Amino acid sequence: MSNRVGIEVSIAVAEAVGLCDVDVVAAYPITPQTHIVEHLADLVAEGKLNAEYIAVESEHSAISAVMGASATGGRAFTATASQGLALMHEILFAVSSLRLPVVMAVANRAVSAPINIWADLSDVMPQRDTGWVQLFAENGQEAYDLMVQAFRLAEDHRVLLPVMVNLDGFTLSHMIEPITMMERNEVRRFLPPIEPARLLDPDHPRSIGPFGAQDVYTEAKMQQEMALLRSQEVMEEIWQDFEAQFGRRYHAVESYRTGDAEVVLVTMGAVSETARAAVDEMRAQGIAVGLVRIRMWRPLPQEELRQALEGAKVVAVLDRMLTPGGTGGPVGEALRSIFYDAPVRPRIYEVVAGLGGREINRRTFKEIVRQALAGQEQVRQFTFLDVRCA
Amino acid sequence: MEAAIDTQKISMKNLPAFEALASGHRACQGCGEVLAMRLAMKALGERIIVVSATGCMEVITTPYPQTSWLVPWMHVAFENASAVGSGVAGALLALARKGRLAGGDTKIVIMGGDGGTSDIGMQSLSGALERGHDFVYLCFDNEAYMNTGIQRSSATPRCAWTTTCPLGEEHPGKQEAKKDLVGIVEKHHIPYLATATPAYPFDLMNKVRRGAQVKGPAFIHVLAPCPTGWRIPTQEVIKVARLAVQTRDYPLYEVVNGKYILGKPGKNPKPVAEYLKAQGRFKHLSENDLAAMQQEVDERFAQLQWLASRP
Amino acid sequence: MMEIRFHGRGGQGAVTAAELMAQAAILDGKYAQAFPNFGPERRGAPVTAFLRVSDQPIYLREKIESPDTVVVLDPTLIDLVNVADGLKPGGMLVMNLAASGRGALAKYGDQFQVAVVDASRIAVETIGIPVTNTAILGSLIKACGITSLKTMEGPMERRFGRLAAKNLLALQRAFEETEVLAAPAAPSPADAPVVQEPCTYAELLQREALLVWDQLQIGCDIDRPGSTAAFHTGNWRSAGRPFIDRDKCISCGFCHVYCPDLAMNFTDDGAIEWDHRYCKGCGICAEECPKGAISMREESHEQ
Numbered sequence A: 001m002s003n004r005v006g007i008e009v010s011i012a013v014a015e016a017v018g019l020c021d022v023d024v025v026a027a028y029p030i031t032p033q034t035h036i037v038e039h040l041a042d043l044v045a046e047g048k049l050n051a052e053y054i055a056v057e058s059e060h061s062a063i064s065a066v067m068g069a070s071a072t073g074g075r076a077f078t079a080t081a082s083q084g085l086a087l088m089h090e091i092l093f094a095v096s097s098l099r100l101p102v103v104m105a106v107a108n109r110a111v112s113a114p115i116n117i118w119a120d121l122s123d124v125m126p127q128r129d130t131g132w133v134q135l136f137a138e139n140g141q142e143a144y145d146l147m148v149q150a151f152r153l154a155e156d157h158r159v160l161l162p163v164m165v166n167l168d169g170f171t172l173s174h175m176i177e178p179i180t181m182m183e184r185n186e187v188r189r190f191l192p193p194i195e196p197a198r199l200l201d202p203d204h205p206r207s208i209g210p211f212g213a214q215d216v217y218t219e220a221k222m223q224q225e226m227a228l229l230r231s232q233e234v235m236e237e238i239w240q241d242f243e244a245q246f247g248r249r250y251h252a253v254e255s256y257r258t259g260d261a262e263v264v265l266v267t268m269g270a271v272s273e274t275a276r277a278a279v280d281e282m283r284a285q286g287i288a289v290g291l292v293r294i295r296m297w298r299p300l301p302q303e304e305l306r307q308a309l310e311g312a313k314v315v316a317v318l319d320r321m322l323t324p325g326g327t328g329g330p331v332g333e334a335l336r337s338i339f340y341d342a343p344v345r346p347r348i349y350e351v352v353a354g355l356g357g358r359e360i361n362r363r364t365f366k367e368i369v370r371q372a373l374a375g376q377e378q379v380r381q382f383t384f385l386d387v388r389c390a
Numbered sequence B: 001m002e003a004a005i006d007t008q009k010i011s012m013k014n015l016p017a018f019e020a021l022a023s024g025h026r027a028c029q030g031c032g033e034v035l036a037m038r039l040a041m042k043a044l045g046e047r048i049i050v051v052s053a054t055g056c057m058e059v060i061t062t063p064y065p066q067t068s069w070l071v072p073w074m075h076v077a078f079e080n081a082s083a084v085g086s087g088v089a090g091a092l093l094a095l096a097r098k099g100r101l102a103g104g105d106t107k108i109v110i111m112g113g114d115g116g117t118s119d120i121g122m123q124s125l126s127g128a129l130e131r132g133h134d135f136v137y138l139c140f141d142n143e144a145y146m147n148t149g150i151q152r153s154s155a156t157p158r159c160a161w162t163t164t165c166p167l168g169e170e171h172p173g174k175q176e177a178k179k180d181l182v183g184i185v186e187k188h189h190i191p192y193l194a195t196a197t198p199a200y201p202f203d204l205m206n207k208v209r210r211g212a213q214v215k216g217p218a219f220i221h222v223l224a225p226c227p228t229g230w231r232i233p234t235q236e237v238i239k240v241a242r243l244a245v246q247t248r249d250y251p252l253y254e255v256v257n258g259k260y261i262l263g264k265p266g267k268n269p270k271p272v273a274e275y276l277k278a279q280g281r282f283k284h285l286s287e288n289d290l291a292a293m294q295q296e297v298d299e300r301f302a303q304l305q306w307l308a309s310r311p
Numbered sequence C: 001m002m003e004i005r006f007h008g009r010g011g012q013g014a015v016t017a018a019e020l021m022a023q024a025a026i027l028d029g030k031y032a033q034a035f036p037n038f039g040p041e042r043r044g045a046p047v048t049a050f051l052r053v054s055d056q057p058i059y060l061r062e063k064i065e066s067p068d069t070v071v072v073l074d075p076t077l078i079d080l081v082n083v084a085d086g087l088k089p090g091g092m093l094v095m096n097l098a099a100s101g102r103g104a105l106a107k108y109g110d111q112f113q114v115a116v117v118d119a120s121r122i123a124v125e126t127i128g129i130p131v132t133n134t135a136i137l138g139s140l141i142k143a144c145g146i147t148s149l150k151t152m153e154g155p156m157e158r159r160f161g162r163l164a165a166k167n168l169l170a171l172q173r174a175f176e177e178t179e180v181l182a183a184p185a186a187p188s189p190a191d192a193p194v195v196q197e198p199c200t201y202a203e204l205l206q207r208e209a210l211l212v213w214d215q216l217q218i219g220c221d222i223d224r225p226g227s228t229a230a231f232h233t234g235n236w237r238s239a240g241r242p243f244i245d246r247d248k249c250i251s252c253g254f255c256h257v258y259c260p261d262l263a264m265n266f267t268d269d270g271a272i273e274w275d276h277r278y279c280k281g282c283g284i285c286a287e288e289c290p291k292g293a294i295s296m297r298e299e300s301h302e303q
């Protein structure tokens, strides 16, 4: 394994984007995304990446510029986090509605106020309904691999949707860890050159982004929804090809030691590795606990989740975002909805924790499992696990 | 590669037959903005990509499943046309370098109303100007947000009525002066900048052509009367636009690589009152108001003359 | 409950007419709703507005499909749009028509009741401009009741301020001058129109959809450049059309350059030709023709 190197995950992500031969990068700096775009700027400046780097004046313009680039037939990339993602919100809908296959990395970070630069999912979760494919990386290798897979998924003519790859700010983005890097020719074999489904071309004029009244809006949304649902099958196909070529296997939902588990933890993102370690330690103490990790969040792999959690007595969900005034965090709500009609329903024990980068460690998961098994009362649909109270 | 933009000077004898817009668009009767847009596009020809901000022109040309556009056209949102256009520019450069562009040379045309340019789109415009992409920007200034029903913009002139600067007892019409958008753009030191109006159609078309021929950003500010919002009879749209120039309320000029070039000003300017009184949105103006407006016009014009006198 | 549809042109105040009437009905203690039908079309385009009035609270927030009454503000619309579309058999048509244009009523007379008034003339004589949206309300009140002239005073004063008196005069005069033509004899049961089976919801959707979802272009693109040419805006004209005096025309082309709708074009042999399909009747060409060769004159709608 000569290509196995110790590298900061942000740099690796940028390298992956470079290997994909992107044509345009447009980005605006924000912690903890900066290292990704700085490295891309380096690659372009040094002539290692034949692309245009557009140093736009805001994230709103970053996402707008990649739309323009994509509609012109270019492969386009941007990255952001937190406030930047929030600033893009309006345009995120337009990217997916206009079916432009751009790829974006999000170094997940809490949203102000108080201003806070550390990881949670309160930036990405409010973007859940913008129509993007949303993937979550657990470690550096995944973040790196997902970047390459993301372009192939986005550009597949059965999909033609933007793809967002999420990686936890700092705990993943700034970590130095071993990553097996790919070769440019290998990536080219896996990811064919972009073939735009349609583009702005004076020789074949078309109007992109028209005024669509009541008589067509619903059909337009239906078209988009069907493409988003289809993207799961296409992703499975891509993951099979990826395994065949690179030997690493990915699934939309991944289960760990769930076979005979009484309680199953559900997590997303980089905290999942810690959760796995906690599961091992609890198993060693004789607790029948397993872990289910969601890698693909949109489209939601409902059937896979249902199967993965079916046998459990209690499902213990960690949500790293609060849905203020609602019925729990987004993951908890999704699981309740999946099981509502099931003949046998696990109890769903949901906690909200880790906001604004508050430490999540093995103790956290052990406490979640302890509470879940103890059948602790929940006043609303969730427990605020790590809040200090008088 | 063939150049995207024809270099010939346009006159009635030498009028391009090309139209980028088809009839059947849904603009109001006598819309001065759609006329200005039609003329500008005529000058540009077919090797262009148009990126449009939200506004009247976007809505009235693309009612699904029909489009008036005969050239490639894209619209995303109200405030980001310049950014979308920047991305188009980036992709064209990269693709050309990589030999992946099929057709000939292509010019990027970004357009927006006064709202989409001098208010909500100001940031993305400024960014694109500063970065120096190769595009021509067309601002069609009808001095209000017309698409949403005649609300005030920063380009609405002092005293004018709109639905959000109504004629109240306390505050009759807009209290503030029109934002100096052209001055702001000029400070970006772009290679070409000009003012125009469809009342002088050949001047407008030639400026658009000249702007499109420079490498880098060019900006054409077009005063485009909106009969609906200005409260003028439709047949007077051109007359009113002409009065704007004849009264020096809206002088025609170019700024080429920083050098101001004032169009022939005409010896005897008409009083600005003639321009203002032709419009319902100013009909409440008192003689005092008119005198103050005249003074503003004179001062602005003197300033412009001074700028044009510099070497 | 009474359901009313107004036909006007963008900018003529059909929506205001519906609103004023609703406000008056509400002042009378009734329940009412007035609402527009928004679209991308602008000033001059045929538009509709709706009004519901009832003694009972109204729990409907849907379009009016089969009105009891139809009000037509602009006589030029009668030949352009099917103003009686969905009007209930025996329903009321309130029309603004000059005495000379009453031939147009023949086709409605045996199915509907008709109230007719020359609202354009009344508006010019009272308000000074042919804006008929207040005059026509006088006619509607005469034909259908709904509210009284007296109740209209409040809403009109609030809406028009200084100009209210003139508008109230227009209302009053239209009320007096409206002729309600004899109602058709009640249809005998044998002649009663066959009641159409209501189609299913799915059929209805199918009929309305321009395209089913999987046939749309990716991202709802439009790949038919210039396709608005299929949409003829000629029916937006209401105040005359340009006539070219061939003796004066020197084919200079200014009318072509200044036309916002590309409705003045050169023929192959260099003459200027007017395109009735797209001309919206703005009058710019007539104003700008350096030879005074164009005049705006009323057109006969039979053409």
Ligand SMILES: Cc1ncc(C[n+]2csc(CCOP(=O)(O)OP(=O)(O)O)c2C)c(N)n1
Pocket (backbone or CB within 6 Å): B033, B054, B055, B056, B057, B078, B079, B112, B113, B114, B115, B116, B117, B142, B143, B144, B145, B146, B147, B148, B153
């Ligand atoms: C973010 C956002 N805010 C508001 C609007 C509503 N809006 C659409 S067009 C428009 C005004 C357009 O004014 P202008 O740019 O002057 O163009 P005009 O219609 O006058 O040609 C407004 C306010 C919008 N589409 N997006």
Ligand code: SF4
Pocket (backbone or CB within 6 Å): B026, B027, B028, B029, B030, B031, B032, B033, B034, B056, B060, B142, B146, B147, B225, B226, B227, B228, B229, C042, C043
């Ligand atoms: S409102 Fe004004 S700018 Fe908009 S279409 Fe009508 S005339 Fe043109």
Ligand code: SF4
Pocket (backbone or CB within 6 Å): C244, C248, C249, C250, C251, C252, C253, C254, C255, C256, C272, C288, C289, C290, C291, C292, C293, C294
């Ligand atoms: S502007 Fe007048 S003279 Fe010139 S072509 Fe038109 S009609 Fe003829």
Ligand code: SF4
Pocket (backbone or CB within 6 Å): B030, C241, C242, C258, C259, C260, C261, C262, C263, C264, C274, C278, C279, C280, C281, C282, C283, C284, C285, C286
């Ligand atoms: S009146 Fe003249 S300028 Fe106006 S649309 Fe008709 S032909 Fe064109």
Ligand SMILES: [Mg+2]
Pocket (backbone or CB within 6 Å): B113, B114, B115, B140, B141, B142, B143, B144, B145, B146
């Ligand atoms: Mg405007």
